[in-house]
Amino acid sequence: MGEMATAAGVLGADLHNKVNNSKILVVGAGGIGCEILKNLVLSGFKDIYIIDLDTIDVSNLNRQFLFHKQHVGKSKAMVAKESALKFNPNVSITAYHDSIISTEYGVNFFKQFNVVLNALDNRVARNHVNRLCLASGIPLVESGTAGYEGQVELIVKGKTKCYECSPKAPQKSFPGCTIRNTPSEPIHCIVWSKYLFNQLFGEEDGDEEVSPDTADPEAAANAGESAMATDANEKGNVERTSTRSWAQSNDYDPEKVFTKLFHDDIKYLLSMADLWKERRKPSPLIWSSIPEIANNGQSTGQGLKDQKVWSLKECVEIFSESCRNLSAQFKKLPEGDHMVWDKDDVDSMNFVASCANIRAHIFNIQRKSRFEIKSMAGNIIPAIATTNAIVAGLVVMFALKVLQEELEKCQCVYVRSKPNHKLQQIVPEKYLSPPNPKCAVCSPKPEVTVRLDVNKQTVKDFVEDVLKKSLNMVAPDVMLMPSGSIIISSDEEEMDISRLALTLADCNIIDGSMLEVDDFLQNYNLTVKIKHREPGRDDPLFDVIADPDLLKPTEEAESDKNGSKNGEGDAKGYEDDDDDLIMTVDDEQLVIPGSSSTKRKVEEEASVPVKKRRTGNSNEMLATPVEDDDDIAIIE
Ligand SMILES: Nc1ncnc2c1ncn2[C@@H]1O[C@H](COP(=O)(O)OP(=O)(O)OP(=O)(O)O)[C@@H](O)[C@H]1O
Numbered sequence: 058m059g060e061m062a063t064a065a066g067v068l069g070a071d072l073h074n075k076v077n078n079s080k081i082l083v084v085g086a087g088g089i090g091c092e093i094l095k096n097l098v099l100s101g102f103k104d105i106y107i108i109d110l111d112t113i114d115v116s117n118l119n120r121q122f123l124f125h126k127q128h129v130g131k132s133k134a135m136v137a138k139e140s141a142l143k144f145n146p147n148v149s150i151t152a153y154h155d156s157i158i159s160t161e162y163g164v165n166f167f168k169q170f171n172v173v174l175n176a177l178d179n180r181v182a183r184n185h186v187n188r189l190c191l192a193s194g195i196p197l198v199e200s201g202t203a204g205y206e207g208q209v210e211l212i213v214k215g216k217t218k219c220y221e222c223s224p225k226a227p228q229k230s231f232p233g234c235t236i237r238n239t240p241s242e243p244i245h246c247i248v249w250s251k252y253l254f255n256q257l258f259g260e261e262d263g264d265e266e267v268s269p270d271t272a273d274p275e276a277a278a279n280a281g282e283s284a285m286a287t288d289a290n291e292k293g294n295v296e297r298t299s300t301r302s303w304a305q306s307n308d309y310d311p312e313k314v315f316t317k318l319f320h321d322d323i324k325y326l327l328s329m330a331d332l333w334k335e336r337r338k339p340s341p342l343i344w345s346s347i348p349e350i351a352n353n354g355q356s357t358g359q360g361l362k363d364q365k366v367w368s369l370k371e372c373v374e375i376f377s378e379s380c381r382n383l384s385a386q387f388k389k390l391p392e393g394d395h396m397v398w399d400k401d402d403v404d405s406m407n408f409v410a411s412c413a414n415i416r417a418h419i420f421n422i423q424r425k426s427r428f429e430i431k432s433m434a435g436n437i438i439p440a441i442a443t444t445n446a447i448v449a450g451l452v453v454m455f456a457l458k459v460l461q462e463e464l465e466k467c468q469c470v471y472v473r474s475k476p477n478h479k480l481q482q483i484v485p486e487k488y489l490s491p492p493n494p495k496c497a498v499c500s501p502k503p504e505v506t507v508r509l510d511v512n513k514q515t516v517k518d519f520v521e522d523v524l525k526k527s528l529n530m531v532a533p534d535v536m537l538m539p540s541g542s543i544i545i546s547s548d549e550e551e552m553d554i555s556r557l558a559l560t561l562a563d564c565n566i567i568d569g570s571m572l573e574v575d576d577f578l579q580n581y582n583l584t585v586k587i588k589h590r591e592p593g594r595d596d597p598l599f600d601v602i603a604d605p606d607l608l609k610p611t612e613e614a615e616s617d618k619n620g621s622k623n624g625e626g627d628a629k630g631y632e633d634d635d636d637d638l639i640m641t642v643d644d645e646q647l648v649i650p651g652s653s654s655t656k657r658k659v660e661e662e663a664s665v666p667v668k669k670r671r672t673g674n675s676n677e678m679l680a681t682p683v684e685d686d687d688d689i690a691i692i693e
């Protein structure tokens with residue numbers, strides 16, 4: 058009784074009633090999701106669905122307060138439900154231990170809710186929920202945090218921009234040649250070491266080669282001339298059956314592995330002389346005479362072991378030890394099974410940190426502490442419980458406004474690490490951001506151009522890399538227009554598997570071809586125009602361009618690459634999928650929809666009043682007169 062009266066008292070009878078009768082879906086039961094669920098239960102929501110695919114890890118316990126030690130290893134969704142019910146046993150909570158990206162949760166599933174609240178940690182799932190909410194016409198409250206920064210926004214089809222309206226900063230990826238032949242930054246060595254882990258102990262992936270790449274266009278002229286080059290195959294990989302079988306046949310002996318990777322392969326690279334014409338040469342290391350190279354003044358933190366930069370000798374010792382431990386673990390696995398790299402596993406992390414530093418030394422790159430490597434390798438920004446709590450509070454406030462049909466009050470809100478000049482740390486935008494009319498997802502007739510080499514791209518890579526990884530589809534069907542001939546069918550029985558190995562050109566897909574792509578799971582149709590292009594050494598294998606204006610060779614389009622990189626072709630970077638947050642202060646993200654050249658960052662940096670600049674903007678809603686000049690307060 059008392060509880061009911063309190064809730065109605067705070068919300069008012071009308072909203073209280075709406076809250077009582079609404080049905081809500083929470084996607085994700087992690088840092089933000091737990092907070093949201095608690096807020097919903099305490100605000101009087103009575104019918105809540107929650108879904109999470111994961112189980113509880115020890116590292117979640119510091120901030121995901123619905124979970125305790127005894128829950129480690131159990132389903133997040135199920136435990137979150139049980140814990141939240143303790144606050145109010147009269148609430149109905151339906152929990153799914155499952156991925157939201159599965160066929161069961163299609164448009165009809167989404168349609169039963171009044172509002173969907175995202176509490177996810179990766180772009181793939183966020184894009185997917187975005188599409189399903191657009192397709193089912195259900196409002197979506199999207200949220201994310203990164204350390205002290207956070208963001209909450211409402212997405213309603215036709216009224217606001219969608220999650221995919223503005224291009225996200227491309228996930229970092231590096232050309233294979235840089236990783237394998239010519240690293241120049243610590244991250245290149247870290248990525249290489251993670252690949253090495255997978256080649257030796259993890260899931261072997263042909264895109265994660267660690268041996269010298271003799272097909273490097275920069276060295277093509279003289280690759281293969283050295284005495285050692287006899288074993289290079291036509292794909293440019295030094296033939297050693299596979300790195301793994303080579304290591305296995307040598308019983309993972311640290312000295313042999315070391316010599317192969319850090320001496321022989323480096324000698325081989327040196328033989329590709331063209332690579333070193335304008336670069337500093339790498340220096341091969343000899344196992345029996347590792348030079349004494351100490352921390353040489355690099356930052357050593359405040360004495361914390363993890364924050365010291367290991368000496369080269371220490372690196373080699375740690376490499377040996379972790380290599381031995383990992384191979385012992387690996388041998389215990391059933392035939393065909395493999396390990397999964399985990400930043401929190403001591404040996405896995407030590408292996409990557411030591412290999413990265415040894416390689417860095419060889420290439421004259423600064424070595425890093427284990428701590429720094431861990432955050433780079435895991436691509437981690439530590440989660441802050443308070444930011445999650447603030448964001449989750451805002452999410453539920455947004456949900457209340459949606460129920461009251463006050464969409465105009467749901468401007469995007471930013472939580473900032475430092476106060477702005479008005480001393481605000483929780484900063485709303487002044488207006489709802491309108492949809493981008495050229496959005497490849499929510500515009501009335503979505504269309505993109507994909508530039509690639511039609512003679513090299515295989516159908517399989519087109520599906521996996523372009524349609525799935527870059528355009529985030531789940532089960533695409535592809536028809537070549539205007540004939541309507543089926544190139545790819547998501548129905549396995551209909552699909553001619555032998556076609557996957559063909560190139561696009563083999564299937565008559567050439568420069569200027571038009572494809573109709575349909576993902577029935579997402580209710581998403583997209584027209585894809587193909588533009589033939591042969592990528593250079595450091596170019597991604599393909600790129601996706603949503604805004605046709607960017608293709609015109611005008612000065613502006615050339616000088617402003619924003620928006621031209623919706624998807625990064627070479628998706629072999631160091632990104633983990635649970636890393637990208639919607640909030641960054643990277644100007645890549647700050648593109649105003651509909652305008653290819655105006656960036657908010659630019660607006661703030663220039664002292665020209667925003668009002669003035671806005672009038673020149675082609676976009677109707679953004680051109681609305683503003684009250685004062687500092688309306689958009691997001692920018693660092
Ligand atoms: N496709 C998906 N379907 C359902 N839940 C998902 C999906 N993708 C991610 N999630 C869940 O979203 C939640 C995001 O929470 P959070 O950002 O706190 O991550 P975490 O994995 O709990 O912590 P951390 O990544 O910091 O170790 C996670 O519990 C994750 O399992």
Ligand SMILES: [Zn+2]
Pocket residue numbers: 218219220221222223492493496497498499500
């Ligand atoms: Zn959109």
